[in-house]
Amino acid sequence: MSRDSGAWAAADDRADRGPLRAVFSMLSRGRHALRGQHILLIGLAVVAAFILMTALATRFPSMNGYHPTLYRTAPRLQGPSASHWMGTDQLQRDVFSRILSGGRASLIVAFSGLAISLVIGSVLGWISGFAGGWLDRILSLVMDAIYSFPSMILAIVLVAMFGSGLSPMIWAVGFVYVPTYFRVTRAEVLQVRETTYVEAVRAIGAGRTRIVLRHVAPNTVSAIMAVSSFNLADAILTVASLSFLGLGLPPPTPDWGYDIQNGQKYLQSGSWWLITFPGLMIITLSLGFGLIGEGISDLVNPRRKGRKHKV
Amino acid sequence: MSGLLRYAVQRLLLTVPMLFILVTVVFLLLRVMPGDPVSAMLGGKNVSAEVLATYRVKFGFDRPLPQQYVEYLSGIVRGDFGRSIRTNEPVLRELARKFPATVELAIFGILVSLALGFTTGLIAAVRADRPVDHAIRVFHIASFAMPLFWLGLMLQVFFAVKLGWLPVASRLSGRMAFTFKPITGLYALDAVLRWDGKALADILRHLVLPAFTLGIALTGLQGRITRASMLEVLDQDYITTARSKGLHERVVQLRHGLRNALIPIITVFGLQFAVLMGGAVLTETVFSWPGIASYLVLAIGARDYPSIQGSVVFIALFISVINLIVDLFYSVVDPRVRY
Numbered sequence: 254m255s256r257d258s259g260a261w262a263a264a265d266d267r268a269d270r271g272p273l274r275a276v277f278s279m280l281s282r283g284r285h286a287l288r289g290q291h292i293l294l295i296g297l298a299v300v301a302a303f304i305l306m307t308a309l310a311t312r313f314p315s316m317n318g319y320h321p322t323l324y325r326t327a328p329r330l331q332g333p334s335a336s337h338w339m340g341t342d343q344l345q346r347d348v349f350s351r352i353l354s355g356g357r358a359s360l361i362v363a364f365s366g367l368a369i370s371l372v373i374g375s376v377l378g379w380i381s382g383f384a385g386g387w388l389d390r391i392l393s394l395v396m397d398a399i400y401s402f403p404s405m406i407l408a409i410v411l412v413a414m415f416g417s418g419l420s421p422m423i424w425a426v427g428f429v430y431v432p433t434y435f436r437v438t439r440a441e442v443l444q445v446r447e448t449t450y451v452e453a454v455r456a457i458g459a460g461r462t463r464i465v466l467r468h469v470a471p472n473t474v475s476a477i478m479a480v481s482s483f484n485l486a487d488a489i490l491t492v493a494s495l496s497f498l499g500l501g502l503p504p505p506t507p508d509w510g511y512d513i514q515n516g517q518k519y520l521q522s523g524s525w526w527l528i529t530f531p532g533l534m535i536i537t538l539s540l541g542f543g544l545i546g547e548g549i550s551d552l553v554n555p556r557r558k559g560r561k562h563k564v
Numbered sequence: 565m566s567g568l569l570r571y572a573v574q575r576l577l578l579t580v581p582m583l584f585i586l587v588t589v590v591f592l593l594l595r596v597m598p599g600d601p602v603s604a605m606l607g608g609k610n611v612s613a614e615v616l617a618t619y620r621v622k623f624g625f626d627r628p629l630p631q632q633y634v635e636y637l638s639g640i641v642r643g644d645f646g647r648s649i650r651t652n653e654p655v656l657r658e659l660a661r662k663f664p665a666t667v668e669l670a671i672f673g674i675l676v677s678l679a680l681g682f683t684t685g686l687i688a689a690v691r692a693d694r695p696v697d698h699a700i701r702v703f704h705i706a707s708f709a710m711p712l713f714w715l716g717l718m719l720q721v722f723f724a725v726k727l728g729w730l731p732v733a734s735r736l737s738g739r740m741a742f743t744f745k746p747i748t749g750l751y752a753l754d755a756v757l758r759w760d761g762k763a764l765a766d767i768l769r770h771l772v773l774p775a776f777t778l779g780i781a782l783t784g785l786q787g788r789i790t791r792a793s794m795l796e797v798l799d800q801d802y803i804t805t806a807r808s809k810g811l812h813e814r815v816v817q818l819r820h821g822l823r824n825a826l827i828p829i830i831t832v833f834g835l836q837f838a839v840l841m842g843g844a845v846l847t848e849t850v851f852s853w854p855g856i857a858s859y860l861v862l863a864i865g866a867r868d869y870p871s872i873q874g875s876v877v878f879i880a881l882f883i884s885v886i887n888l889i890v891d892l893f894y895s896v897v898d899p900r901v902r903y
Contacts, residue, residue: 398585401834401883405842406860410876413864414594460845483708490711494846497713498861513714539709548885558730563829 279379293548676779
């Protein structure tokens, strides 16, 4: 929900030595290295569970015995019970069956949007950082202008203009996060390009393209990894907010954000279960991505965990 | 001080191209992107070609793009944002009327985030790697992952519907809304100016839930920045020096540490403000708060094209001004910064 993930990740100081290497050596040491990385493990488990759940629910919509979109398969507006764990809605559908498949749009939009913004943003960032000069200045100014604008509002306006549906949401989310990746990669490139080894490669006579692709780009990966996890957390909220505002997928497609908007009407009459459960799902999934980002940040930069000396 | 003045002028001049770019991006997004604004505005279907053509002429969409762009820019410069399709009122006048509500909510939201984010960030940094720190960090991530609209609804259900302690929505109770005469539009301030205790109590009661919801939007980010910044500062040599002088730990942390840690926290305030405005869209919608963010949502719902464009430009202007102020303030706070 427009919590800016770039700033969020940037709130940490960066690793002092080879962050990418740190991640890989940690991972290659396997279970031993991941021991103690509770945050990262919990995050990975949560996200994996959600992806599995959504995939299964897409393949077998009625896996809990009720169909998420068929009307009149259950009593109307009934609270949680043994047969309907999360109650039923006004169209006599089982809420739990809608919860199971309601994350599909969020996951698809978040991951596809991420792919778009990551590719466009990083490439522009590499070009800008490496080329310098007027191109860098203009690109930076444009990106800063977009970055300074609330991503939530930008996404809403874009979807409103494109029309609703999956691909408008993907493009809107993708567009909104381009400046984040642009800034991260450009900053990395500016730093990496001044290092001795890049100078050495240049001295050997390597071309610009080669230097960027072989030597500069790989070193920006670790910074991008942490940012993208927080970005996914943010994107989940953005998609949910779009659906809540009625700009998401049309009904009866199950969707957490839309279901909350729908449940809002029945709050005064006490049907709390209509909004409580979809909301919990959104938080948990977003939290899962946030924990992964937090875990990666800890891995690449152990220093940020705290101070060495005790007070 | 002349250095600061020169910097202020320079910074002001830099705001102009930034704004220009932002305004141009808005124009390009709304006009050049696929989709016809006029048919979108009219609901997309069941509209005859003649009606479409009439509207196209009426709103100037029949003219060539460069001409539209020039007219759009000159309109903004003259403060002419066009007329709302829904109300037929000038968009700028409507925005100006709704603006104080958003400012008031933002101010109280920031106060909440300072209480929840800034203070917890400080505590986490001072107690780094202890259980308190871990708990606070989880709290920060959780508030970052919180869907604001859901939080707002849950608070409404619990505190307004179930317990009945606080009002569900809007800025004033029904009776009060007729008798209370605002001056500035910032109701809490107006109530103080009018020396009206009853109104003030009512206004503050209405502010509690929306301000808390909006404050949460900022809490995680602010807490995290505060913690990281404070940790970094506490690691510096001058902190060790201060400690070795035998100063009390609290003095070291607050006078030597916090003062320096504040600088990055203030620097990112401009960004935090953008986050706040994003959160305002959802908060205002849930609490029927009559501000510019809920105005934008209403305009989108009604396909009120001039209002959408006007609100986006207005919000862009607002954020640019805030960023300008933050930058100037920053140079005042940090005596090392000399321009």
